[in-house]
Every structure is written in C-alpha cells, then in structure tokens.
Amino acid sequence: MTVELGWIDVRPAPAGPPAIGTLGPEGTSSEQAARLLRTRLPDGPSIVLRTTYEQAVEDLKAGTVSHVVVANAYRDIHHFYMADDIALADVFVMDTPLYGIARRADGGPLSDRPSVVTHPSPRPLVAQLLPAAYPLPEVATADSTSQAAQAVAERRYDLALTTEPAATRHGLRFISRLRPIRMVWSVFIRT
C-alpha cells in the first residue's frame, strides 16, 4: 500500500487529457508514484512505463504524455530541473513499496559469493540489507528495480535489490529484511 505524506502544487495542470509517463516496467516504485498521481488527475489517465526516465521525458517533450513522475533520488534528475522546455508542476512525498534483496524462489543453494544487481539510486541499501553471512559483492546495475528482478529471474545474477511488487511479478523470494524509502517525487510538465 502506498501512503501519500504531503503534496505541493506549484503550477496548474496543462489543458487536455492527461497521460502519465515514468520509469518501468511494471513493479517499479515509480509506477506506484504514477498511480498516486493518477488519483489527483481527471479522466483516469493512462500510465506509460518506459525503460528510462529520459525516455519518459522525451515522450513529454513530444506531447504523447502530459506529466512525468521522477524519484528525487535519481542521480540525473538535475537535467530535468535545468531543461527550459519542461517545468516542475508538483512535488509530493510518498513511501516507496518495500525494498529487499531477493533470489529466485526455485533456485538451488546460493553461492557463497552471490552476484547482486540493483538500480544505481538505491545501491546503498545493498550493504544495509544483505545478510551478514555474505561478503559485500561487486554490484551490477540495471535501469530499474523491476529490471533488476527480471535479470535475476533470467539467471543473469543471483540476487536483486528490488521492490515487493517486482519480486512477486518475477517469482523471487526475499532473503533480507524489507524497508521502504521515504521519497520526494517530482512531477514535470511541458512548458
């Protein structure tokens, strides 16, 4: 369940039917944030999930979506703040779904030095959540928590730092404790 903790509108919504772009595929925290934004917009807008936030912003500039939701922990968000053809419309605080380290539910025993994949932004959680029995691994990166889960389901890595929805979607089982991330989300519109 997602909990909205605060909301600031800084610019009126654009005219026309809304559509929301963000980072996918299904199971990302960004998808949950987009679902929350949808509850505040008229006409039950569609949600367009893209492989990167940059692709979602290209859709915004091209006019195929009206809003793009970006996690403020995204390290390249400054490009979106600096662009002069899009602008910040809203800011809200929402806890992400639960994050944890997950393995294939049907896999055999884990290696003593399992490989780990994560989106770059929540990477500090790998050291925080990885059970002490395992040495700190080399960490590979994926474009989203959901892609990280998919990479483990496809046997490319042993463990993924991922969300509960993405783990469920890809048949993974958590081996760590779970925690949410209290996140500020930025909503951009075209100017």
Ligand SMILES: O=C(O)C(=O)C[C@]1(C(=O)O)C=C[C@@H](O)C=C1
């Ligand atoms: O990959 C996702 O699920 C995202 O929505 C992006 C993501 C993440 O990787 O955790 C980016 C930074 C924040 O930690 C919240 C979300």
